[in-house]
Amino acid sequence: MSVTIADVAKLANVGAGTVSRVLNGSKSVSEETRAQVLACIQQLGYRPNLVARGLAAKRTGMVAAIIPSIGYTQHAEAIQGLSDFLHEHGLRLMIGHCGYSAENEARIVSDFLERRPDAFYLTGTSHTADTRRMLRQSGIPVVEAANLTDDPIDCVVGYDNFDAARQVVHLLHARGHRNIAVATSLHDPNDRTAARRDGYLAACADLGIDMTERLIACTNSFAGGAAAVAQVARLSPAIDLLVCVTDVIAVGAILECQRRGIAVPGQLGVCGFDDLPIAAAINPALTTIGVDRVGMGRTAGQVLLQRLGGAAAMSGSVDVGFDIREHASTRSEISAPGEGATKELRE
Amino acid sequence: MSVTIADVAKLANVGAGTVSRVLNGSKSVSEETRAQVLACIQQLGYRPNLVARGLAAKRTGMVAAIIPSIGYTQHAEAIQGLSDFLHEHGLRLMIGHCGYSAENEARIVSDFLERRPDAFYLTGTSHTADTRRMLRQSGIPVVEAANLTDDPIDCVVGYDNFDAARQVVHLLHARGHRNIAVATSLHDPNDRTAARRDGYLAACADLGIDMTERLIACTNSFAGGAAAVAQVARLSPAIDLLVCVTDVIAVGAILECQRRGIAVPGQLGVCGFDDLPIAAAINPALTTIGVDRVGMGRTAGQVLLQRLGGAAAMSGSVDVGFDIREHASTRSEISAPGEGATKELRE
DNA sequence: CATCTAAATGGAAGCGTTTCCATGTTGCAA
DNA sequence: TTGCAACATGGAAACGCTTCCATTTAGATG
Numbered sequence: 001m002s003v004t005i006a007d008v009a010k011l012a013n014v015g016a017g018t019v020s021r022v023l024n025g026s027k028s029v030s031e032e033t034r035a036q037v038l039a040c041i042q043q044l045g046y047r048p049n050l051v052a053r054g055l056a057a058k059r060t061g062m063v064a065a066i067i068p069s070i071g072y073t074q075h076a077e078a079i080q081g082l083s084d085f086l087h088e089h090g091l092r093l094m095i096g097h098c099g100y101s102a103e104n105e106a107r108i109v110s111d112f113l114e115r116r117p118d119a120f121y122l123t124g125t126s127h128t129a130d131t132r133r134m135l136r137q138s139g140i141p142v143v144e145a146a147n148l149t150d151d152p153i154d155c156v157v158g159y160d161n162f163d164a165a166r167q168v169v170h171l172l173h174a175r176g177h178r179n180i181a182v183a184t185s186l187h188d189p190n191d192r193t194a195a196r197r198d199g200y201l202a203a204c205a206d207l208g209i210d211m212t213e214r215l216i217a218c219t220n221s222f223a224g225g226a227a228a229v230a231q232v233a234r235l236s237p238a239i240d241l242l243v244c245v246t247d248v249i250a251v252g253a254i255l256e257c258q259r260r261g262i263a264v265p266g267q268l269g270v271c272g273f274d275d276l277p278i279a280a281a282i283n284p285a286l287t288t289i290g291v292d293r294v295g296m297g298r299t300a301g302q303v304l305l306q307r308l309g310g311a312a313a314m315s316g317s318v319d320v321g322f323d324i325r326e327h328a329s330t331r332s333e334i335s336a337p338g339e340g341a342t343k344e345l346r347e
Numbered sequence: 348m349s350v351t352i353a354d355v356a357k358l359a360n361v362g363a364g365t366v367s368r369v370l371n372g373s374k375s376v377s378e379e380t381r382a383q384v385l386a387c388i389q390q391l392g393y394r395p396n397l398v399a400r401g402l403a404a405k406r407t408g409m410v411a412a413i414i415p416s417i418g419y420t421q422h423a424e425a426i427q428g429l430s431d432f433l434h435e436h437g438l439r440l441m442i443g444h445c446g447y448s449a450e451n452e453a454r455i456v457s458d459f460l461e462r463r464p465d466a467f468y469l470t471g472t473s474h475t476a477d478t479r480r481m482l483r484q485s486g487i488p489v490v491e492a493a494n495l496t497d498d499p500i501d502c503v504v505g506y507d508n509f510d511a512a513r514q515v516v517h518l519l520h521a522r523g524h525r526n527i528a529v530a531t532s533l534h535d536p537n538d539r540t541a542a543r544r545d546g547y548l549a550a551c552a553d554l555g556i557d558m559t560e561r562l563i564a565c566t567n568s569f570a571g572g573a574a575a576v577a578q579v580a581r582l583s584p585a586i587d588l589l590v591c592v593t594d595v596i597a598v599g600a601i602l603e604c605q606r607r608g609i610a611v612p613g614q615l616g617v618c619g620f621d622d623l624p625i626a627a628a629i630n631p632a633l634t635t636i637g638v639d640r641v642g643m644g645r646t647a648g649q650v651l652l653q654r655l656g657g658a659a660a661m662s663g664s665v666d667v668g669f670d671i672r673e674h675a676s677t678r679s680e681i682s683a684p685g686e687g688a689t690k691e692l693r694e
Numbered sequence: 695c696a697t698c699t700a701a702a703t704g705g706a707a708g709c710g711t712t713t714c715c716a717t718g719t720t721g722c723a724a
Numbered sequence: 725t726t727g728c729a730a731c732a733t734g735g736a737a738a739c740g741c742t743t744c745c746a747t748t749t750a751g752a753t754g
Contacts, residue, residue, distance in 0.1 A: 004740055015704040020742055028702055050461045051401045052740035055709045060398060062441075062462075070430065071423045080417045083444060092462065094409075095442050097430060114397045115409075115439065222628035251628070258630050278625060281569035281598070283605050351710055362734040367712060375732060399710035402739045 003046040012040040023048060054116065063091050063304060064112040065121035068100045068190065074274055074293060075123055078145060081297025082121060089305055091118070100188040106131045113138055119304040125149035125156065126191040141307030143300045147192050148319060155307065157300045157318040161192050164289045164322040165199025166206075168271060169243060171324060172287075173207055175331045177241035177269050180209055183228040183253065184245050186217040193220070193245040196273055200243050214239070218249060225252020229260070232268070240269060241330065247272035247279050247288055254282055254329060269330040275323075284328035296320045350393040359387040370395060401463065408438050410651060411459040412468035415447045415537065421621055421640060422470055425492060428644025429468060436652055438465070447535040453478045460485055466651040472496035472503065473538040488654035490647045494539050495666060502654065504647045504665040508539050511636045511669040512546025513553075515618060516590060518671060519634075520554055522678045524588035524616050527556055530575040530600065531592050533564040540567070540592040543620055547590050561586070565596060572599020573606075579615070580607065587616060588677065594619035594626050594635055601629055601676060616677040622670075631675035643667045 005023075009016045014033060021029050022037040029037075040046075054060035063086055067075035083093050094117060098104035106128045109120070113134060120135060120142040127144075135142050135153050142154040149156055169180065182204075184197040197215075204211050216231050218224035228249060232239045244250040250272030257264050264270055264284055272279060275290030299318055326332060352370075356363045361380060368376050369384040376384075387393075401407035410433055414422040430440050441464060445451035453475045456467070460481060466488040469478075472495070482489050482500050489501035496503055516527065529551075531544040544562075551558050563578050565571035575596060579586045591597040597619030604611050611617055611631055619626060622637030646665055673679055 005742095006740080009704095016741080017705070017743075018703060021703090024742080028700095030702060033702080047457075047461050049402075049463060049740055051398060051407060051463050052709090053742075054398045055396075055402050055711085056740075056742040058709075058742095070417070070427045071420055073418055073420065076418045076423050080444065083417065083442070087443070092458070093442055095430070095440055096434070097427065110394075111439070114394055116396060116398050222624060226628075251625075255628050255630055277569060278598075281573075281602050283602055352712095353710080356734095363711085364713075364735070365733060368733090371712080375730095377732060380732080396710055399739090400712075402709085402741085403711040403713080405712095405739075 002049075003044045004049070005046075007044055008037065008040050008046050011044065012037045058116075059118055060116050061091050062094050062115065062117045063119045063121060063301075064094045064096070064109075064115070064117040066096045066098055066105055066108050066112075067123045068098060068188070070095065070097045073276055075146070077293040078123075078297035078300070081294035081299075082301045083297070084294075085298040085301030085305075089301075091301075091305075100190055102126065102128045102131070106134075109134055118308060119143070121145065121300055121304070122153070124191045125152065125158075127153070141304050143303050145296060145300050147195060148317065152316055155303050155316045155318075157296060157303055157320060159291050159296075159320050159322045161195035162199040162202070164324070165196040165243075165245075165273070166203040167199075168287075168289055168324050169200055169203035170206070171326075172241055172243070172269065172271060172330055173203075177331060178209075179237055179239045180204055180211075180241045180243060181214040181216055181228075181232050181235065181239045182211070182243050182245075183216045183218055183225065183249050185220040185249070186224070187219040187221075196245045200245075220246055220248055222248060222252035222255065225249040225254075226256035226259075229253045229256040229262070229268075233260070233262070238267075240267070241271070242268060243271050245273055247274040247276040247286060250286055250288065250329075251276075251278050251282055254284070254286065258283075265328065265330050271330050275325055279325075280327070282329075287327045287330040288325055290323045290325050292320065349396075350391045351396070352393075354391055355384065355387050355393050358391065359384045405463075406465055407463050409441050409462065409464045410438050410466045410468060410648075411441045411443070411456075411462070411464040413443045413445055413452055413455055413459075414470045415445060415535070417442065417444045420623055422493070424640040425470075425644035425647070428641035428646075429648045430644070431641075432645040432648030432652075436648075438648075438652075447537055449473065449475045449478070453481075456481055465655060466490070468492065468647055468651070469500070471538045472499065472505075474500070488651050490650050492643060492647045494542060495664065499663055502650050502663045502665075504643060504650055504667060506638050506643075506667050506669045508542035509546040509549070511671070512543040512590075512592075512620070513550040514546075515634075515636055515671050516547055516550030517553070518673075519588055519590070519616065519618060519677055520550070524678060525556075526584055526586045527551055527558075527588045527590060528561040528563055528575075528579050528582065528586045529558070529590050529592075530563045530565055530572065530596050532567040532596070533571070534566040534568075543592045547592075567593055567595055569595060569599035569602065572596040572601075573603035576600045576603040576607070576609070576615075580609070585614075587614070588618070589615060590618050592620055594621040594623040594633060597633055597635065597676075598623075598625055598629055601631070601633065605630075612675065612677050618677050622672055626672075627674070629676075634674045634677040635672055637670045637672050639667065 005016050005019045009019045022034050096108040109131050119140055122144045125144050125147045132153050144156045147158045148160050182200045185193045216228045218228045250270050253270050262268050272286050272288040275288045279286040279288045352363050352366045356366045369381050443455040456478050469491045472491050479500050491503045494505045495507050529547045532540045563575045565575045597617050600617050609615050619633050619635040622635045626633040626635045
């Protein structure tokens with residue numbers, strides 16, 4: 001059917017092994033032979049069959065990745081970084097999405113392992129015991145991303161969701177916000193949003209703020225943010241800061257405030273988490289916590305590549321950090337002007 | 348190393364072929380033997396090696412997909428639908444992103460073909476000659492999605508961007524909008540946005556509207572939409588409708604109108620394309636054109652599966668249609684209330 | 695000049711499946 | 725009872741590559 005190594009070998013009058021050596025850049029091939037073989041490859045239009053190579057070499061050059069949802073910007077961006085990096089190093093990506101279910105994740109892991117990937121990328125740090133067992137047993141490098149943990153399956157590349165959330169509440173408290181409510185994701189909860197929620201609550205506890213009735217559960221959607229505002233509006237004494245576990249919720253909240261005529265941040269400050277593009281575009285610009293997600297994906301790729309190179313001893317944990325970005329949606333003593341997209345547009 | 352078919356065969360006292368037959372659900376295996384083999388598989392924890400199967404069977408069970416950008420909701424949603432459907436049928440996805448470059452796409456196609464996927468998913472209908480040649484030559488099913496064409500590589504599943512754009516302008520003209528400007532994507536142009544732009548312009552030509560100076564190029568971003576409004580504001584006579592090739596541009600435009608105190612739709616109507624989640628959440632809700640992207644992805648999967656099943660004669664073109672969704676961001680005689688996310692939130 | 699070493703290469707043995715072919719077996723009709 | 729399907733099964737030959745081992749050759753060394 002298609003052209004094989006044997007065809008090339010025959011045409012070039014060399015052994016199949018030699019062609020393989022040329023293909024893989026082995027050192028012990030004479031310059032003359034190499035040129036000859038390369039010419040024949042060109043002439044026949046030979047393309048290696050990576051499936052066969054995978055069988056023979058026990059390396060497929062594939063990395064398996066599982067994210068909660070392909071459509072959600074956040075994880076997709078990390079995958080974009082990961083994919084870019086891997087491509088540059090001749091590795092390809094096999095992607096699955098588990099819809100925020102650890103059981104689905106376990107199923108996909110099991111599936112993917114049958115395809116013998118060289119490495120694995122997982123989102124978050126909470127997985128079923130089965131998942132952990134299968135991956136550990138497979139012996140391939142694994143990186144968990146977007147959070148941190150003391151007990152990774154293998155490596156972890158992420159940032160401290162809990163700490164970021166805690167810090168931002170302390171900061172906004174210093175800015176004068178006193179009556180705080182927390183909007184947390186009801187639907188599709190996960191270790192990241194849970195850590196954020198806990199961080200918010202921990203800070204409030206630090207500050208001696210009573211959070212009774214102030215932990216508001218909503219779906220992770222614009223509508224969820226709007227619903228959270230509806231609940232907040234009923235509380236007394238009046239809430240002056242709504243901290244949200246995601247930007248999506250926060251943006252939904254701001255838009256609802258526009259509809260209800262609630263001044264932001266005058267009456268209610270709003271703050272999010274993720275720094276999605278919309279955060280900088282909305283009025284007022286949203287105070288949020290940003291992470292270089294694309295960079296995180298690349299770093300995850302780097303970690304895997306090092307592990308594949310035999311660096312078993314490398315540090316299994318990389319903290320990529322986060323960045324609190326204060327904008328007009330919360331009070332500020334030093335009156336920070338809008339930045340990014342909104343900057344030049346203001347008059 | 349790991350458990351192979353031979354191990355199972357030995358334990359079960361059968362031939363390797365028989366184990367394979369059990370694995371693949373072949374008819375000619377006695378119930379007794381099947382149970383026996385299954386028990387041994389269980390006992391040994393045997394997991395098939397799909398790489399070896401791929402070599403032997405000349406079917407890898409992988410589908411290759413290329414999208415412009417993984418992070419962009421639109422394409423990611425189609426991939427989600429495709430991925431779901433394929434998973435249900437035992438197929439897995441291999442994803443690459445080409446950054447809106449046909450040359451990159453060609454490179455990725457070439458790469459991916461070495462991995463012998465069973466089928467290919469491409470975004471859009473404009474590709475390099477090389478891409479077309481390689482795919483045709485490979486002989487595997489190919490589906491192009493998100494647009495339509497008379498000359499597909501193999502199959503196409505999409506909707507008529509041109510026609511949708513044309514229709515919406517006619518509709519909004521009927522609603523009373525007369526001075527129309529078009530905001531089109533400057534950065535990352537592609538066959539879909541180009542078709543939309545051409546559809547808008549065609550409708551304007553139909554209606555005898557002079558578009559001189561009214562075709563505004565901007566980046567496909569919120570900031571781009573804002574910049575478009577800045578340009579529109581300078582035009583005279585005053586523009587009363589800005590039609591945008593994407594929702595992202597349209598939302599950026601609406602937010603800029605908020606900042607400038609331009610009433611939407613009173614002074615300027617805005618309409619988008621894609622029906623992203625933010626379209627229903629923003630104030631006023633955005634008139635836009637929606638497509639069931641997840642469904643489109645699923646349909647693409649279905650088409651590929653049929654082709655794999657040998658249905659070479661099936662219709663190579665599926666139009667999944669589109670849906671003009673009128674909301675408050677454009678004038679309406681019949682005063683349509685906001686729908687979707689904003690509905691219950693209004694007071 | 696004889697020996698040794700390193701580089702270059704051909705060839706064969708896998709890698710773990712599927713699939714084809716040949717060889718039993720069994721049951722049933724004649 | 726005989727013969728013949730139809731079914732069940734074992735075994736071997738691919739699938740296209742990598743890699744190891746043995747061999748050859750040439751250059752270097754004593």
